[in-house]
Amino acid sequence: MFSSLGTSGLQVSRVGLGLWPIAGMTTLETIESESLATIEAAVAGGINFFDTAFCYGVDGISERLLGKAVAPIRDQVVIATKCGVHWAEDLSRVNDASPERLQFEFQTSLARLNTDYVDLLYLHSPDRVTPIEDSARALARFLESGQARAIGISNATVEEVRRFHAVCPLAAIQPRYNMFQRDIESDLIPWAQAENVAIVSYWPLMKGLLAGKIRRDHVFDPQDKRLSYPIFQPPQWDRAQNLLDDLEEIANSLQLTIAQLVVAWTLAQPGITATLCGAKRPWQIAETLAAMRTTLSPIDLARINMAIAKNLT
Numbered sequence: 001m002f003s004s005l006g007t008s009g010l011q012v013s014r015v016g017l018g019l020w021p022i023a024g025m026t027t028l029e030t031i032e033s034e035s036l037a038t039i040e041a042a043v044a045g046g047i048n049f050f051d052t053a054f055c056y057g058v059d060g061i062s063e064r065l066l067g068k069a070v071a072p073i074r075d076q077v078v079i080a081t082k083c084g085v086h087w088a089e090d091l092s093r094v095n096d097a098s099p100e101r102l103q104f105e106f107q108t109s110l111a112r113l114n115t116d117y118v119d120l121l122y123l124h125s126p127d128r129v130t131p132i133e134d135s136a137r138a139l140a141r142f143l144e145s146g147q148a149r150a151i152g153i154s155n156a157t158v159e160e161v162r163r164f165h166a167v168c169p170l171a172a173i174q175p176r177y178n179m180f181q182r183d184i185e186s187d188l189i190p191w192a193q194a195e196n197v198a199i200v201s202y203w204p205l206m207k208g209l210l211a212g213k214i215r216r217d218h219v220f221d222p223q224d225k226r227l228s229y230p231i232f233q234p235p236q237w238d239r240a241q242n243l244l245d246d247l248e249e250i251a252n253s254l255q256l257t258i259a260q261l262v263v264a265w266t267l268a269q270p271g272i273t274a275t276l277c278g279a280k281r282p283w284q285i286a287e288t289l290a291a292m293r294t295t296l297s298p299i300d301l302a303r304i305n306m307a308i309a310k311n312l313t
């Protein structure tokens with residue numbers, strides 16, 4: 001149920017709670033009491049790994065809620081946050097990984113989280129202007145000061161990861177990874193395995209699509225930002241629904257839900273250390289975290305892989 005985060009000495013639950021949904025920027029109907037209850041349900045279910053970021057929500061609502069929820073158990077949880085991405089006044093995304101900006105964001109994050117250290121601090125994204133070595137040196141200083149116990153990087157190419165790691169030792173990489181998006185299998189995963197760096201993947205549920213409750217007859221709220229992703233539009237949408245039909249049959253035969261089958265499949269892939277399941281309601285994370293305790297047999301995995309190959313290639 002737990003894995004080592006590279007050579008950092010940190011032990012993390014293999015399902016981490018992703019705290020983007022409670023930020024409410026793309027998710028509808030977020031309610032503070034439900035968000036706090038979601039974090040509590042994760043802890044109660046055995047999760048110790050929480051993933052947030054400076055930019056999750058207007059004025060850091062995600063970090064603030066996490067800080068509030070885990071204050072009484074701070075030393076029992078692994079808090080991961082990220083710096084290097086913020087929102088402009090018009091809420092457009094700005095990647096700024098300059099050392100000055102990273103310093104400002106990280107100190108702000110510590111205050112919002114109500115803590116004097118984070119366990120894992122990621123560079124949220126290289127910014128394509130700042131030399132990545134400069135960003136790496138800035139994060140290395142937080143490691144040396146003890147304000148960050150381990151360092152990670154997200155949304156980076158293997159070349160960027162290599163350059164960063166040469167300056168600042170990485171404990172973890174956070175790329176997207178799910179049944180539809182598997183590009184890291186050919187580059188980042190082999191690199192991370194060779195270097196003993198953890199892979200903490202995001203989007204295992206592809207923003208809820210692979211949770212299996214958004215089916216052909218789903219009527220999307222026009223405010224639902226997921227509609228902008230190609231996977232929620234034809235022709236990808238139809239292929240995804242056909243895959244879900246097959247996954248449902250396999251999940252039923254194993255007395256699992258589709259979400260549990262999908263997360264268990266993700267955790268069974270070589271090189272995946274942990275995966276981040278987003279949730280904004282307690283029942284959602286209670287469902288997905290059960291996958292930490294589910295081991296799929298080689299036959300089950302072969303059936304799932306055949307379904308993926310049939311529908312997605």
Ligand SMILES: NC(=O)c1ccc[n+]([C@@H]2O[C@H](COP(=O)([O-])OP(=O)(O)OC[C@H]3O[C@@H](n4cnc5c(N)ncnc54)[C@H](OP(=O)(O)O)[C@@H]3O)[C@@H](O)[C@H]2O)c1
Binds near residue numbers: 021203212276278288
């Ligand atoms: N490093 C990065 O750049 C980056 C980017 C993206 C994500 N992340 C991290 O990865 C985490 C996961 O990504 P995500 O939250 O965007 O997407 P996700 O985990 O793929 O999907 C989360 C969504 O799935 C739905 N869901 C969850 N459990 C469910 C269940 N049991 N049954 C039905 N629906 C369920 C919820 O949608 P509803 O709104 O329909 O309830 C929830 O908002 C994030 O929270 C964040 O921590 C990092």
